[in-house]
Amino acid sequence: MPTAPTDPAPTDPIRVPDLSDRPHRLSVERAMMTDTHTVYVAWTEQFDRWFAAPGSVAMTAEVNAPFFFETESAQEPGTPPTRHPHYGRFLRLEPSRLVELTWVTGRGGTEGAETVVTLQIAPHKIGMHLRLTHAGFYDEATRDRHESAWHQILAHLDEVLTGSA
Template identity: 30%
Template sequence: MAEAQPLEQEIFLSLQRTIDAPVDQVYSAWTDPELMRKWFAPGELKVARAVAEVEVGGTFLVEMHGTDGESHLTRGVYREVIPNRRLVHTWQWEGSDIESLVTVEFEPGSPSTTQLTLTHSRFADSEARDRHEGGWNGCLLKLSALFPGQEIRSAATS
């Protein structure tokens, strides 16, 4: 579990959302490839392929395509899976040697809401973090569209 916590000197981002849906539905949006295809790409990008073998050692993969044909593929390995509570997986863009870490925590709110905390850590530099922050914000906007009535709240980035 310690590997999922960012170290003080690490460059990371942390985003929080309160989502107007029960934890099991929000968790499914992160673990069901069909649902992932609906939101796991920012802006005009579309998810062409999603793989979620949601078990420790299982594959995580998202391939996004842009309107001009560009392709972006990220993959990783699930490091920790606690159903409806926590997902931790590595994150590595195709063609890159840098592997970062994504931790998603799901906390029940009231009534029938989910407190979602996404932490993306182990960035090589602040520029990479900033690019990912924009991407994650775009993805989370699409995720919110799956659950009407979402209240958006952002947290600090370091």
């Protein structure tokens, strides 16, 4: 005898990483000449437009949804670029206001640690203000390397979104 369909199981709670043994964090701020919606979409739907290697992104902008993408760095002429995989999942999404996600990379990146990137987006005068916090590094050297990189990455994002890249 067939049974009646049942309601789907309740959604599992979001498991936020425990960063207590990885206390190092950074914060980078940038004013941009674009709107908050454009930045939100760049981080949730268009990673391959400005950061990830084209064709490498598997991402759905939903809380608790995992994502994957690769970045590539040039090596010597005539050699293939080095691929750098990035993994994570979305923790919080507030359209045009907030993106929070876990961020895991390997050697030279987060060293395998599941870190947390929080992007706060707010309108500001003739554009918007972005504050990126990246928490959960094992040591200061890794944090400092990421802080330097985030300044460059956000400058590149700004150039791409304003058409000056």
